[in-house]
Amino acid sequence: MRWITDMNDTLKILLVEDDDGDYFFTKSVLEEAYGDKCSIDWKNNIGSALQATQDEHYDVFLFSLNVGAENGIDLTRQVQSQGSETPVVLLTGTGGAGVEAEARQAGASEFLAKQHLSAPLIERTIRYAVEQKKDEQALRRLAHYDPLTGLANRTLFNLRLSEGIATAKRLRESIALLVLDLDHFKKVNDTFGHPVGDKLLQAVAARVSDCVRETDTVARLGGDEFAVIATHLGRRDNAAVVANKVIRGVARVSQVDDQVLSTSASVGIAFFPEDAYDVDDLLKRADLALYQAKDAGRGVYRFYDSDLDKKTRAVSRLQAQMFKSIQKKHFVLHYQPIVETETSKLVGVEALVRWEHPGQGLVGPRTFIPIAESSGLIIVLGEWILKQACRQLKEYQDSGLEHLSVSVNISAVQFNHEKLFEHVAAAIDQSGILPSQLELEITESTLMSTATQVNETLQKLSELGVKLCVDDFGTGYSSLAYLKRFPLNRLKIDRSFIQEVLRNQDDAAITRAIITMAKALRLEVVAEGVETDQQFAFLRNHGCETVQGFFVSRPMPGEKLLQWHQRYCASHDPAGAD
Numbered sequence: 001m002r003w004i005t006d007m008n009d010t011l012k013i014l015l016v017e018d019d020d021g022d023y024f025f026t027k028s029v030l031e032e033a034y035g036d037k038c039s040i041d042w043k044n045n046i047g048s049a050l051q052a053t054q055d056e057h058y059d060v061f062l063f064s065l066n067v068g069a070e071n072g073i074d075l076t077r078q079v080q081s082q083g084s085e086t087p088v089v090l091l092t093g094t095g096g097a098g099v100e101a102e103a104r105q106a107g108a109s110e111f112l113a114k115q116h117l118s119a120p121l122i123e124r125t126i127r128y129a130v131e132q133k134k135d136e137q138a139l140r141r142l143a144h145y146d147p148l149t150g151l152a153n154r155t156l157f158n159l160r161l162s163e164g165i166a167t168a169k170r171l172r173e174s175i176a177l178l179v180l181d182l183d184h185f186k187k188v189n190d191t192f193g194h195p196v197g198d199k200l201l202q203a204v205a206a207r208v209s210d211c212v213r214e215t216d217t218v219a220r221l222g223g224d225e226f227a228v229i230a231t232h233l234g235r236r237d238n239a240a241v242v243a244n245k246v247i248r249g250v251a252r253v254s255q256v257d258d259q260v261l262s263t264s265a266s267v268g269i270a271f272f273p274e275d276a277y278d279v280d281d282l283l284k285r286a287d288l289a290l291y292q293a294k295d296a297g298r299g300v301y302r303f304y305d306s307d308l309d310k311k312t313r314a315v316s317r318l319q320a321q322m323f324k325s326i327q328k329k330h331f332v333l334h335y336q337p338i339v340e341t342e343t344s345k346l347v348g349v350e351a352l353v354r355w356e357h358p359g360q361g362l363v364g365p366r367t368f369i370p371i372a373e374s375s376g377l378i379i380v381l382g383e384w385i386l387k388q389a390c391r392q393l394k395e396y397q398d399s400g401l402e403h404l405s406v407s408v409n410i411s412a413v414q415f416n417h418e419k420l421f422e423h424v425a426a427a428i429d430q431s432g433i434l435p436s437q438l439e440l441e442i443t444e445s446t447l448m449s450t451a452t453q454v455n456e457t458l459q460k461l462s463e464l465g466v467k468l469c470v471d472d473f474g475t476g477y478s479s480l481a482y483l484k485r486f487p488l489n490r491l492k493i494d495r496s497f498i499q500e501v502l503r504n505q506d507d508a509a510i511t512r513a514i515i516t517m518a519k520a521l522r523l524e525v526v527a528e529g530v531e532t533d534q535q536f537a538f539l540r541n542h543g544c545e546t547v548q549g550f551f552v553s554r555p556m557p558g559e560k561l562l563q564w565h566q567r568y569c570a571s572h573d574p575a576g577a578d
């Protein structure tokens with residue numbers, strides 16, 4: 001729609017009037033009001049009027065209420081249904097409130113009684129009608145467009161996608177929905193401030209719009225999330241072409257104001273009807289594909305994959321079950337003995353968590369620890385494990401195993417959590433054990449992950465008196481400098497070396513080297529996964545102080561340990577008994 005901005009513009013009017021006299025009178029009033037700044041197209045029947053509304057662009061329609069046997073209100077309805085944005089002023093004869101109400105419902109903006117027509121009145125009425133339309137348009141814009149980027153907002157996106165789906169159904173075509181998210185956008189906001197972030201979003205919106213066809217819809221769904229509805233794609237592969245163009249386009253946004261930025265986007269793609277049949281499901285699936293793209297290292301696109309979706313749902317189900325099981329106390333700890341090689345004496349136990357799953361029986365930690373870590377549930381679960389392990393240790397000590405210690409595995413997520421120290425201190429405090437009787441096992445990769453923060457946490461724990469052990473030693477980073485840097489007490493030689501220690505010379509050499517190095521650094525050594533008496537003997541002969549493994553005992557429920565210990569003492573050197 002063209003709007004009159006000042007009097008240099010010419011007002012283009014379509015006047016629909018079947019009465020010659022009324023036409024000439026209206027024309028003269030218009031000319032008096034606008035002089036040569038108006039051009040009037042006159043139609044005296046509905047058919048030619050409708051044709052003109054389609055062929056030409058007008059600033060205002062002036063429709064007589066009666067046009068032959070037909071009606072200006074019907075004409076108004078018809079032009080509205082064609083999506084016309086041009087304001088309609090209805091020229092009435094006698095009129096009346098009923099006619100006005102019907103005409104407004106049909107979409108007319110203003111009314112003029114023919115018998116009161118005058119230049120000032122017609123100019124004012126047309127001005128009101130035009131302004132009213134402008135306001136309506138502005139409101140519609142606000143409701144349908146994102147003010148920052150000028151792109152369609154979520155409301156219009158939903159409308160366009162459901163319209164697109166309806167059309168695609170009729171034409172038996174596919175639609176590709178691409179959901180795009182800027183990588184590390186929060187960092188841009190945090191580092192350079194929100195004005196730079198806003199400009200980046202504007203630049204990205206422009207790039208994405210440049211990469212797609214005019215008939216496609218580009219929308220900003222919120223924050224740094226954008227979407228493209230790509231229609232009439234032909235082949236499925238073409239969606240990948242669009243995604244690649246978009247990713248490359250976004251990567252070219254390298255400067256905002258004076259700030260040099262490195263921008264990248266990840267894209268998830270889902271198709272109607274192959275992946276989903278309605279707006280919500282299509283969006284969910286494109287979002288799932290987007291997560292896959294982000295996981296794959298960002299700056300890439302991924303198609304929705306129903307197999308992955310099934311796995312994700314299974315993980316979500318497991319997460320929900322875990323959450324309930326934590327509340328219902330369906331987790332238990334098993335304990336694996338750790339013995340001295342020289343004396344065969346029981347010196348410690350490692351606490352190993354198991355899930356008493358209501359439907360699946362006892363589930364091992366390899367199944368659920370990664371899910372607990374990714375969902376954050378490990379924090380609550382880990383806190384319970386610490387408390388339970390310390391409580392159990394106190395019971396063993398009270399039953400005569402005074403010098404026993406307990407080792408607890410701490411996952412990377414737990415280790416980086418601000419409350420770890422608090423949870424450890426509370427577990428010790430509430431159980432009444434000595435801090436030195438609790439050992440925390442941390443893997444090499446956790447130690448190396450965020451060195452500064454890790455060191456602070458380790459220092460605090462060490463000052464508290466807790467012992468620190470590097471789990472799975474030998475499988476992680478080759479940098480050994482951290483052994484000197486961190487306040488560690490013990491290295492646990494990984495099971496993989498012990499398994500082959502008698503058959504594989506390299507594994508034997510590595511095992512010996514770890515023991516020698518630990519001694520040089522005044523660290524204790526424990527070997528895990530000892531399954532045979534020959535492995536036990538090898539470790540004892542090479543100076544490994546402590547071991548654990550099936551050769552000594554499999555992990556067992558807490559209440560079985562004391563009985564096991566009695567049997568163990570009976571079958572070993574009495575000097576080994578505590």
Ligand SMILES: Nc1nc2c(ncn2[C@@H]2O[C@H](COP(=O)(O)O[C@H]3[C@@H](O)[C@H](n4cnc5c(=O)[nH]c(N)nc54)O[C@@H]3COP(=O)(O)O)[C@@H](O)[C@H]2O)c(=O)[nH]1
Nearest residue numbers: 352353364365366369385409410411528529530531549550
């Ligand atoms: N964050 C936490 N992680 C935990 C906790 N409890 C266990 N875990 C980690 O899960 C992994 C698997 O543990 P699990 O199935 O309990 O297996 C342990 C032992 O059963 C097994 N083991 C012990 N001796 C032998 C042996 O002789 N042979 C053999 N094949 N396996 C043996 O080793 C696992 C103990 O490993 P480690 O922790 O490295 O000492 C495992 O990575 C656990 O760390 C928990 O509470 N929190």
